[in-house]
Amino acid sequence: MPVPDRPAYLRIAEHLRDQIREGRYPQGARLPTMSELRAEHGVSEIVVRQAIALLRGEGLVETRRGGGTIVKVAPPVRRVAMDRYRVVTAPMAVPATTFTHDQxxxxxxxxxxxxxxxxxxxxxxxxxxxxxxxxELLRRRFVFYARGEPQQISVNYLPWDVVGDTPVADPANEPWPGGTLAQLSFLGHPPTRVEESVTSRMPTPEEAETLRMGGGVPVLTITRRLLSGPRILEVCREIVIPADRVILDFAIDL
Known part of the structure; x- marks a missing residue:
């Protein structure tokens, strides 16, 4: 039996998707208007809207009021685990953290x-x-911004018997150059081991709103433990990063 044609909105979405991936419409470029797409493909406006909605759900485009449909600008950040932690434990000429290094x-x-x-x-x-x-623990929730844009959420916990009534427990001292690693060293517990596990999921509504995420984009979630000798001195549950904004690089010396 003959195979029926694919729905028009799927064909239009595939056509635009291919053009985006081939660089015909680079990041930040404006797609053709609704009227132009209707004329090009000979379909109704509702069909074009379905195609655009599909691309928006995939995280490829965003629709701006009065600005048309734009190819999303999301330059990936390289998060080099675990070498990135060595950067902030070395003497620093200027203030930095693992986040500023990644970004x-x-x-x-x-x-x-x-x-x-x-x-x-x-x-x-x-x-x-x-x-x-x-x-008892100290709970700290952070939202990290780079150049004014929210990029990451982190909720971490520290033992109260280690950080209570110290400068580390005072939010007025954030951001702290060197981040949590430098804080633990300041308290006399320099980290000697970092453990991370990475999973993926869809964001909660609160996370999507905080990170200004488009629909259809998952997040990477990282659970981290910092150890000083045998003792676990920090648990980060979780670090949340939009998956379209990051590349996780891993290197192992053999």
Whole structure:
């Protein structure tokens, strides 16, 4: 039996998708208008809207009020694990963190929103810290900005018996050059080991709004533990990064 034609909106979306990937419409370029696409493909406006909605759901384009449909600008950031941590543990001529290193931005282009609270370890955190449930912790939620744009959310936890009533527990001291690694060293517990596990999922509505994400884009979530000797001194649950803004590079010396 003959195979029926694919729906017109799928064919239009595929045509535009191929042109985007081939560079016909580079990042930041404006796609043809609705009227132009209707005339080119001989379809109704609703069909064109379905095609654009499909590309928007894939995270390829965004629609701006009065500005048409634009190919999304999302230059990927290279997050080189684990060598990136060596950068902030070395003597620094200028302030920096792993985030500013990844983003290739200066300290003046870096902004950090923060929320601090005192809490107790739930069952999941207790397992990650290898302590009893109910152990007191400092909870810190950060939103990281590069050049004014939100790029990353991080929620981390530190043992209250280590950081309580110290400058590390004061949000006024953020951002701290060198980040958490430098803070633990300041407290006399220099990190000796970093552990990370990476997963992916769709963002929560709050995460998508905070990070100004388009529809259809997943996030990478990183759970991190910092150890000083045998003791676990930080659990980050989680670092959340839009998947279309990052490349994870791994290098292992053999």
């Amino acid at each position: 290739r931005i200066s300290w003046n282009e870096y902004r950090l929103d923060r929320e601090f609270s005192r809490t107790r370890a739930d069952a999941g955190l207790a397992e990650l810290f290898e302590v009893a449930a109910g152990t």
